[in-house]
Every structure is written in structure tokens, then in C-alpha cells.
Amino acid sequence: MPEWQRTGLACMLAGLLHASAAAGPPAPMIDAHAHYTYADSLAFGPAAILATLDAAGVQRMVVTGTPPELAQTLYRHAPDRILPVLGAYAEGTHKGNWVHDATLPARIAAMLENGRWAALGELHLFAADARAPVFEALVRLADAHRLVLLLHGDAAVVTRAFEIAPKLRVLWAHLGTDPRPGALEPMLARYANLWIDTSVRDERIAPDGHLRPEWHALFKRHPDRFLVAVDSFSTHRWRHYGEVVDVIRAWTATLPSDLRDRLLHGNAAHLFEAFSGPAAHP
Numbered sequence: 001m002p003e004w005q006r007t008g009l010a011c012m013l014a015g016l017l018h019a020s021a022a023a024g025p026p027a028p029m030i031d032a033h034a035h036y037t038y039a040d041s042l043a044f045g046p047a048a049i050l051a052t053l054d055a056a057g058v059q060r061m062v063v064t065g066t067p068p069e070l071a072q073t074l075y076r077h078a079p080d081r082i083l084p085v086l087g088a089y090a091e092g093t094h095k096g097n098w099v100h101d102a103t104l105p106a107r108i109a110a111m112l113e114n115g116r117w118a119a120l121g122e123l124h125l126f127a128a129d130a131r132a133p134v135f136e137a138l139v140r141l142a143d144a145h146r147l148v149l150l151l152h153g154d155a156a157v158v159t160r161a162f163e164i165a166p167k168l169r170v171l172w173a174h175l176g177t178d179p180r181p182g183a184l185e186p187m188l189a190r191y192a193n194l195w196i197d198t199s200v201r202d203e204r205i206a207p208d209g210h211l212r213p214e215w216h217a218l219f220k221r222h223p224d225r226f227l228v229a230v231d232s233f234s235t236h237r238w239r240h241y242g243e244v245v246d247v248i249r250a251w252t253a254t255l256p257s258d259l260r261d262r263l264l265h266g267n268a269a270h271l272f273e274a275f276s277g278p279a280a281h282p
């Protein structure tokens with residue numbers, strides 16, 4: 001059997017063993033960083049996506065669409081479980097060129113009027129373009145609409161976002177581009193409104209499921225600032241969604257239960273409280 005299947009099976013068994021050891025349903029989880037593209041939608045309609053979340057024990061998902069409307073399609077299907085993120089990429093605009101598209105801010109502003117949104121992003125940006133006017137315009141829009149900004153970039157970009165809008169809430173993807181505790185710690189100390197997702201870094205922070213002590217210590221020092229996520233960046237990854245969740249559950253299970261629950265669920269629930277309050281508690 002191929003390596004990924006063996007790994008998947010091992011993870012599944014580990015997950016089952018863990019679940020039986022804990023003698024109960026798995027701890028609640030919110031997936032704080034997901035993508036849903038047109039290609040994904042051909043393979044998985046909204047009901048299939050929700051069934052995928054159910055099978056993995058994931059209650060809610062923070063998801064951006066490409067094209068952006070796809071996040072609203074999921075949200076309309078399950079408003080109490082989907083936190084829709086307004087994506088900036090569609091029709092020739094992508095992560096490599098959006099920052100040079102002067103028409104983008106007006107299009108985003110128009111889309112903000114069509115539908116409820118929890119966040120804006122994911123925006124890919126790096127230091128060289130941190131001062132681009134299109135980025136500044138989108139940061140101001142996120143700030144004015146009280147949206148969380150989902151950023152994939154280096155520390156200079158996060159710094160620039162807070163320079164433009166000090167009260168903005170930023171969710172920094174993938175432990176940033178320099179995923180070391182020593183690089184993240186000063187940013188967390190400087191910016192109280194900075195949250196960080198651990199997506200696609202599971203193997204790095206917990207090789208073979210064993211959480212490295214320096215990451216355990218960082219999570220302990222900043223218990224309210226980290227969120228777990230799958231980052232379903234491809235249809236292939238959607239097909240293996242449950243295996244990624246098992247990996248996340250395996251390393252978070254080594255944390256004290258209170259800290260584990262914050263990373264799996266509580267921190268995301270808090271960050272998106274303003275959006276999901278009425279829908280989650282009708």
C-alpha cells in the first residue's frame with residue numbers, strides 16, 4: 001500500500017486508540033483555515049463537505065472560497081457551522097498578482113455588501129510589497145467591517161497591517177513564514193490582536209506526533225493565541241481531511257486538557273465570537 005495510506009492507517013489507529021482511552025467523543029474542534037475552490041465543489045458539494053467535517057468530529061470551519069461566492073454557498077447550507085471568509089482571488093486574480101490589481105478594493109467593498117463575512121483573506125504577501133496601496137486599502141476595509149484578516153506572509157506584512165489599523169484582528173497563517181518560537185514570541189508580545197494558526201506545520205512542531213518541548217512551552221506561555229487548522233488547499237487534501245485531523249488530535253492530546261481545548265476550539269470560538277454569536281446561540 002502507498003506510503004500515504006500506511007501513514008493514514010497508522011494515524012487512524014492512533015486516533016481510535018486515543019478515542020477509546022479517553023472513553024468519549026473526541027474534543028470539539030474548529031478548523032480555523034480552510035479553502036473551497038471550484039474544483040473542490042465539483043468533487044464535494046456542501047452536503048459532502050459537512051459530512052466530511054462530521055466524520056472528523058469538526059464542528060465548525062473558517063473557510064475561504066475561490067471564487068469567493070463559494071464560501072457563501074457553504075454558509076447558506078450550514079450557517080451555524082461555517083465561518084465564511086471573503087477571498088480576494090478569482091477571475092485572473094491570484095496570490096501572485098492581487099496586490100497589483102487596483103480594481104480589487106472596489107470589488108471587495110461591493111462583495112462585503114453581499115453576504116455576511118467573518119474574515120477577509122487569505123492574502124499572500126511578503127515584505128517587498130508590504131507597503132502596496134492595494135494591501136492598505138484591504139486592511140482598511142477589514143478594519144472598517146470588523147473582519148479578521150487572514151494573512152499568509154512574513155513578519156513585515158503583519159507589522160504593516162497593524163501600522164495601518166492598530167485595532168485590526170489578524171490571523172497569521174501557518175505559524176508565519178519563519179515558523180520558530182523565537183520568531184513568533186516577539187510578535188505575540190508586540191500585538192495583542194494577533195492570532196496564529198498551526199496549519200500544515202503539524203509535522204514540524206510534532207514530528208511523528210511528539211510535540212516538541214519548545215512548542216509546548218510557547219503554547220503554554222500564550223494559551224489564547226494559537227488555533228489549529230487543516231488548510232484544505234487541494235481536492236486531494238479534502239479527500240484526506242480526516243487523516244490530517246487525526247494528526248492534529250494526536251499532538252494536541254499531549255497538552256494539558258484545558259490548553260488542548262483552547263487550541264482545538266476555544267481560541268477560534270473567541271476570535272470569531274462577534275460573527276458567530278447570534279447564529280451559534282439562536
Ligand SMILES: [Zn+2]
Binds near residue numbers: 034
Ligand atoms: Zn491557505
